[in-house]
Amino acid sequence: MTTFVDRVELHVAAGSGGHGCASVHREKFKPLGGPDGGNGGQGGDVILVVDQAVTTLLDYHHSPHRKATSxxxxxxxxxxGKDGQDLILPVPDGTVVQDKAGNVLADLVGQGTTYVAAxxxxxxxxNAALSSARRKAPGFALLGVPGGLQDIVLELKTVADVALVGYPSAGKSSLISVLSAAKPKIADYPFTTLVPNLGVVTAGSTVYTIADVPGLIPGASQGKGLGLEFLRHVERCSVLVHVLDTATLESERDPVSDLDIIEEELKQYGGLGDRPRMVVLNKIDVPDGKDLAEMVRPELESRGYHVFEVSAVAHMGLKELSFALADVVAKGRAAKPVEEATRIVIRPKAVDDAGFTVAREEDGLYRVRGEKPERWVRQTDFSNDEAVGYLADRLSRLGVETELMKAGARSGDGVAIGPEENAVVFDWEPTVMAGAEMLGRRGEDHRLDEPRPATQRRRDKQAERDEAEKEYDDFEPF
Incomplete structure (x- = not known):
């Protein structure tokens, strides 16, 4: 039997970007044709998409780890390089996406609604893309950026206009089965309904959805029975209907006390005080049930409830109930504010926003945080001196060095770029000593310049040999 799951924890990982290539074009009679390394492909996203055909989160309960291709x-x-494929994860309509702390990240309502989870x-x-007039032959390429990781909680809240609430075996599922084409499991024992049932009702020109919430008993809001598990499914409903059993076999129960208990559970759960209420006295086909319904109806009406006497089994009073619900739903829809067209809001950065921050920590370490410097660090191949120098150039142009000096950093102080759990730490040397300029004019190769006369080439080669011999003569062993 299919299991209904409406809350799961999902671990999603996007694909990583492919590494760039450092290559030099070579062909016959043209051994140095310039850099021709291609770019790495983009990593795939993890995208949640509302699919009306999906009604449960069962698949993610069994397979909570999902990863897109790199x-x-x-x-x-x-x-x-080829881009990684996006991973599309279909979710039911009404799925709420939260982080592990309970903060709502997205509320997915409506077919096709999407959310990029990672x-x-x-x-x-x-190196072809990194070449320029100043850097004609880069001997390095940038690494791909790792894909995003996120632990999220998916919580399904049924999207329905009318919610039926009440004790187990009060007749909620039977009522849905006769008002709509839904065919829920029905039996005469408690907790027959283990999943919220959803049906579509047509009353005149109004079409609305109706759902029942199983398992409400005293203490449901604190987790007793099945109530707490399914109370979230009434949050989106615009009308709450109390289905009261007028033919219960339990001597300590009666419709009024049942109503008070369920109302108290709804109050304890919270957030439902503004929903209009209606009362349905069910099972009036039973003689004692009819008598009890007539007895309690005046008291319920004195409380302000609109009361209906029905029998789901004998199909009594259903038409009046159906049209009354349609009228309340139509009024609720009309009262909702008209959705305005989407506006594009442009929020330019402040003129003094450098895009990063520099802060000194208690242990004297200076930490640099910001989207650009952290991404640049992840893209750097630290085994390549030229790539490290390129990173230093970028950080210097961004103003990181200036801000470190303003923060009081001195030569030899520790500097970390990135969060504490994944940072690059180095001893800072300002200006030229930082290494940004010590590597010289990186990426330039005189062999790519215009051809020189043979005499000049011989002079250059002799100068290179003389320089090499001088360096060898100056070398002193340890």
């Missing part, structure tokens, strides 16, 4: 690395010959990493640039 981008392929770039190749020589200016061939970019963004794919950027692909690294190849």
């Amino acid at each position: 981008g392929k690395p770039g190749e020589g010959g200016n061939r970019s 963004e794919g990493g950027r692909g690294g640039l190849g």
Whole structure:
């Protein structure tokens, strides 16, 4: 039997970006044709999409770890890597996405509504894309950025206009079965209904949905029975209907006390005080049930409830109830504010927003946080001196060095870029000593310049040999 699951914890991982390629074009009679390394592919996103055909979160209960594919690395010959495929995860209509702390990230209502749960990493640039007039032959490429990771909680809240609440075996499922085409499991023992049932009702020109909430008993709001598990399914409903059993076999129960107990549970759960209420006295086909309904009806009406006497088994009073519900639903829809067209809001950054922050921690370490510097660090191949120098250039142009000096950093102080659990830590040396300029004019290769006369080439080679011999003569062993 299919199990109904309406709350799961999901671990999603987007695909990582592919690494860029560092390559030099070579062909016959042209051994140095310039950089031709391609870019890495973009990592795939993890996207939640509302699908009306999906009614449960069971698949994610059994397989809570989902990962999109990563981008392929770039190749020589200016061939970019293939992008990773997005991972599409269908979810039921009415799914609420939360983080582990309970903060709502998205409320997915309506067919096709999407939410990007984890963004794919950027692909690294190849050395062809990094070349410029100043950097003609980069000997490095950028690494791909790892994909995003997120632990989220999916919680399903049924999207219905009318919610039926009441004790087990009060006749809620029977009522749905005769008002709509829904065919829920029905039996004469408590907790027959283990999942919320949903039906579509047509009354005149109004079409509305109706759902029952199983398992409400005293203490449901504190987790007793099945109530707490399913009370979330009444949050979206615009009308609450109390289904009261007028033919119960339990001597200590009566319709009025049942109503008071269920109302107290709804109050304890919270957030439902503004919903209009109606009362349905069910099972009036039973003689004692009819008598009890006539006895308690005046008291219920004196409390302000609109009361209906029905029998789901004998199909008594259903038409009046159906049209009354349609009238309340139509009024509720008309009272909702008209949704305005989507507005594009542009929020430019402040003129003094540098895009990063520098803060000194208690242990004297200076920590740099910001989207750009952290991403640049992840893209750097630290085994390549030229790539490290390129990173230093980028950080210097961004103003990180200036802000470190303003914060009081001195030569040799520890600097960390990134969060505490995943940071790059180094000893800071300002300006030239930082290493940004010590590597010289990175990415330039005089062999790619215009051809020089043979005499000049011989002079240059002799100068290189003389310089090499001088460095060898100056070398002193340990």
